[in-house]
Amino acid sequence: MSTIGKALTLLDAISRLEKEAGLSDIARHCGLDKATARRFLVELEKHGFVEQDMETRRYRLGGAPVRLARIRETRFPYLSVATPFARELASLTGETVHLSEHAAGRLSTIHVEDSQRAHRVIVDIGSILPFHATASGLGFLAFCAQKDIDAALSVPLQAYTDQTLTDPTALRQTLGETLRRGYSICHHGLETGVVSVAAPIRAPGSLPVGAIAVAAPSTRAEKETVEQMGRAVMATARRISERLFGLEQVAADPLARRAG
Amino acid sequence: MSTIGKALTLLDAISRLEKEAGLSDIARHCGLDKATARRFLVELEKHGFVEQDMETRRYRLGGAPVRLARIRETRFPYLSVATPFARELASLTGETVHLSEHAAGRLSTIHVEDSQRAHRVIVDIGSILPFHATASGLGFLAFCAQKDIDAALSVPLQAYTDQTLTDPTALRQTLGETLRRGYSICHHGLETGVVSVAAPIRAPGSLPVGAIAVAAPSTRAEKETVEQMGRAVMATARRISERLFGLEQVAADPLARRAG
DNA sequence: AAGCTAAGGTTCAAATAATGAACCGAAAGA
DNA sequence: TCTTTCGGTTCATTATTTGAACCTTAGCTT
Numbered sequence: 001m002s003t004i005g006k007a008l009t010l011l012d013a014i015s016r017l018e019k020e021a022g023l024s025d026i027a028r029h030c031g032l033d034k035a036t037a038r039r040f041l042v043e044l045e046k047h048g049f050v051e052q053d054m055e056t057r058r059y060r061l062g063g064a065p066v067r068l069a070r071i072r073e074t075r076f077p078y079l080s081v082a083t084p085f086a087r088e089l090a091s092l093t094g095e096t097v098h099l100s101e102h103a104a105g106r107l108s109t110i111h112v113e114d115s116q117r118a119h120r121v122i123v124d125i126g127s128i129l130p131f132h133a134t135a136s137g138l139g140f141l142a143f144c145a146q147k148d149i150d151a152a153l154s155v156p157l158q159a160y161t162d163q164t165l166t167d168p169t170a171l172r173q174t175l176g177e178t179l180r181r182g183y184s185i186c187h188h189g190l191e192t193g194v195v196s197v198a199a200p201i202r203a204p205g206s207l208p209v210g211a212i213a214v215a216a217p218s219t220r221a222e223k224e225t226v227e228q229m230g231r232a233v234m235a236t237a238r239r240i241s242e243r244l245f246g247l248e249q250v251a252a253d254p255l256a257r258r259a260g
Numbered sequence: 261m262s263t264i265g266k267a268l269t270l271l272d273a274i275s276r277l278e279k280e281a282g283l284s285d286i287a288r289h290c291g292l293d294k295a296t297a298r299r300f301l302v303e304l305e306k307h308g309f310v311e312q313d314m315e316t317r318r319y320r321l322g323g324a325p326v327r328l329a330r331i332r333e334t335r336f337p338y339l340s341v342a343t344p345f346a347r348e349l350a351s352l353t354g355e356t357v358h359l360s361e362h363a364a365g366r367l368s369t370i371h372v373e374d375s376q377r378a379h380r381v382i383v384d385i386g387s388i389l390p391f392h393a394t395a396s397g398l399g400f401l402a403f404c405a406q407k408d409i410d411a412a413l414s415v416p417l418q419a420y421t422d423q424t425l426t427d428p429t430a431l432r433q434t435l436g437e438t439l440r441r442g443y444s445i446c447h448h449g450l451e452t453g454v455v456s457v458a459a460p461i462r463a464p465g466s467l468p469v470g471a472i473a474v475a476a477p478s479t480r481a482e483k484e485t486v487e488q489m490g491r492a493v494m495a496t497a498r499r500i501s502e503r504l505f506g507l508e509q510v511a512a513d514p515l516a517r518r519a520g
Numbered sequence: 521a522a523g524c525t526a527a528g529g530t531t532c533a534a535a536t537a538a539t540g541a542a543c544c545g546a547a548a549g550a
Numbered sequence: 551t552c553t554t555t556c557g558g559t560t561c562a563t564t565a566t567t568t569g570a571a572c573c574t575t576a577g578c579t580t
Contacts, residue, residue: 002263002299002303002566002567003262003263003264003537003538003566003567004263004264004267004300004303004304005303005306005307007264007267008303008304008307008309009307011328012307015327015328015331019335022556022557023556023557023558024555024556024557033539033540033541034540034557034558035539035540035541035558035559035560036538036539036540038557038558038559039262039538039539040264043262043264043265043268044264044268046265046364047265047268047269047272047364048363048364048365048366049268049328057556057557057558060335061328061331061332061335062332062363062364063332063338063361063362063363063364063368063469064363064364065325065326065328065329065332066325066329066332066333066338066339066361066363066368066370067275067361067363067368067369067370067386068271068275068309068321068325068329068386069325069326069328069329069330070329070370070371070385070386071275071321071385071386072321072322072323072325072326073326073385074385074386075279075320075321078326079326101323101326101327102323103308103322103323103324103326103327104306104307104308104309104322104323104324105308106308108323108326108327109327110326110327110330111330125330125331125333125334126327126328126330126331126334209323262537262538263537263538263566263567282527282528283527283528283529284526284527284528293568293569293570294528294529294569295529295530295531295568295569295570296567296568296569298528298529298530299567299568317527317528317529
């Protein structure tokens with residue numbers, strides 16, 4: 001792997017760690033030599049991607065990604081467009097709603113609207129959603145090209161619970177149903193006792209950019225409720241997609257035509 | 261410079277470019293060989309920091325920083341705490357308010373609340389604010405340690421307008437006044453016809469983490485108005501700082517004590 | 521339509537930067 | 551007090567990065 005790749009993998013490791021971490025910890029966690037880890041950290045710190053606490057000497061995520069994220073958001077306002085819809089969906093369903101974005105071949109949680117109920121599902125911002133074991137993953141993958149599906153199912157599929165689907169053939173069938181239905185359903189895929197439904201956010205005829213999902217405790221998820229939530233999440237995903245891509249196309253098409 | 265440094269510099273260059281850019285463009289812009297630039301871009305793309313448009317083959321900022329930024333925001337909720345105060349200040353003053361964060365030795369604009377007036381100051385999200393030529397920069401620097409001030413003033417200081425202060429001695433005096441006053445004032449430092457005031461956001465007795473500023477057309481900025489805006493921005497900065505650091509200290513201190 | 525230019529992308533010997541075992545001093549635990 | 555572990559550094563060895571030259575394609579000019 002290239003040095004850049006290793007450094008970005010280290011950055012990813014830091015982002016997964018709870019709170020701050022020491023040099024030796026980080027090095028162990030990434031399978032890097034202490035000296036190497038330190039060089040990477042120093043370099044990342046120079047550019048603001050990590051920070052070092054001067055007292056504890058521990059390292060944490062820096063502020064540089066904030067600037068980049070805000071710039072991306074001005075060019076492609078995914079969060080600011082989708083967040084109000086997510087809030088509306090959370091209020092409508094009374095359950096936790098989360099929004100994910102596809103980047104680097106992974107689906108990352110980038111926003112959560114918590115359910116107001118005492119008994120609710122907790123989703124962490126920044127958590128990676130496995131394709132085969134979450135409604136978001138299945139809802140995203142079902143609308144991808146066949147080669148992307150093949151790629152996602154050709155890696156070892158971890159069984160997070162005793163009900164996680166890990167058989168590629170069964171998963172392909174689930175994806176087919178999802179595609180026909182328009183939204184995905186996932187029972188106890190990542191955690192026991194959680195049912196979730198999701199739908200992709202996408203330009204028509206194009207690869208999805210992310211997904212929106214509703215997650216509920218299975219005690220509140222009878223068949224009919226799941227179907228209601230599914231239709232709601234599908235409708236919401238469509239509205240977000242239209243706002244993101246529909247209007248943009250109208251505005252951008254003449255320019256694209258001129259350029260071509 | 262290390263490979264990592266070069267790659268992150270390339271990423272920074274992409275973030276500064278308007279819209280997307282081609283390979284040769286990017287390579288030229290960074291003074292890198294085309295082959296090298298490509299290797300970096302491929303590596304950055306693998307990790308989601310850049311994206312390539314499959315049709316135009318042009319490169320743009322990717323989605324990975326969004327995840328990192330959201331994670332940082334959950335650990336240090338700078339934006340979500342400061343934004344409502346910025347909005348309130350914008351409504352109070354009727355002028356454009358912007359919020360900046362210090363990372364990698366630079367002050368970057370990470371949020372803007374636009375003035376509702378037709379004649380108003382525009383500030384771009386993501387723009388870098390020079391220390392010597394903006395109210396944010398001066399307001400930040402005035403509250404830094406002497407060595408940081410020395411470092412900031414020892415680089416060549418660009419004159420953006422014919423009224424930009426570039427003399428270190430004069431700037432040191434301005435910083436002294438700013439420190440005593442509690443907020444900075446900058447007339448026509450970065451652009452002619454713009455007056456702005458700013459105050460640092462900081463833990464008591466610690467290095468600032470950023471600044472908040474109000475920018476107004478100079479036609480609306482008489483002495484008294486500037487003083488009003490200055491007092492308002494200072495009060496707002498203090499309230500943000502208290503919310504960020506005051507409560508946290510109360511909550512975190514016992515833990516810190518236990519660990520120590 | 522032929523010819524030209526510049527684009528994106530690739531190759532491989534030469535040049536350079538990354539690597540990690542061994543080391544240091546400090547501090548926390550036994 | 552002794553031991554371990556921490557953050558951090560050094561430098562000869564090693565592996566990776568580098569970039570001139572190359573290929574192919576797309577758009578422009580003649």
